[in-house]
Every structure is written in structure tokens, then in C-alpha cells.
Amino acid sequence: MKTYEINKGVGRTVEFKGLKAQYLFIFAGGLLGILVLVMILYMIGLSSYLCLFLGGGSASLIVWQTFRLNKNYGEYGLMKAGARKMHPRYIISRKSVRHIIPVTHHLEKL
DSSP, rough: OOOOOTTTTTTTTOTTTTTEEEHHHHHHHHHHHHHHHHHHHHHHOHHHHHHHHHHHHHHHHHHHHHHHHHHHHHHEEEEEHHHHHHSSSSSOOOOOOOHHOOTHHHHHHO
């Protein structure tokens, strides 16, 4: 009877060269977007050297920024930072207390 090894990676986050979770999507999407942009610029008629320079510079910037975000925020830190920006610092209520807390009419009968 054959025995099979259990996949130890089940339930773990995807990792590639140290990049985890959403950073992989930023990395791949950024590089794919730059590739499409360089192809469009080349088809428009820009110099091939200029296209290569813009593509190489932009790709290196995307790689550097993605690894920097991964190092600074970690696996879930970027989502936490985004959620923190969406959360209000304080709540302002311009209504008086009398309008916030409803007074029941049962107290008036007493």
C-alpha cells in the first residue's frame, strides 16, 4: 500500500520570494500594467530605447516599493492601515441630548 505525504502548505498564505498575500497582487498587477503601457508606447511610435528606459525604471520602482511595503507592514498591516484611514477619529453629534435620548410618555403620567 502506498503512503502519500500530506501537503503541509494547506491553509497557509501564498508566498513568493518573501512577498505575501496582497503584495503579490500589487507586484504582478503593477508589472503587467507596465508591460501593457510599454507596448502601447511602442505601438504609438515612441523610440524603443525610451520605451525600454521607461519600462525598466517603472518596473524597478514597482519592485522596490512592493518589497518595501511588505517589509514595513507585513502580511496584514497594509489592510489594517487602510482600515484605520477609513475609521473616523471621533464622532460629531450636533443634536442636543434631549433629541438623542427619547423621553417616554410613561414618566409624565407618574
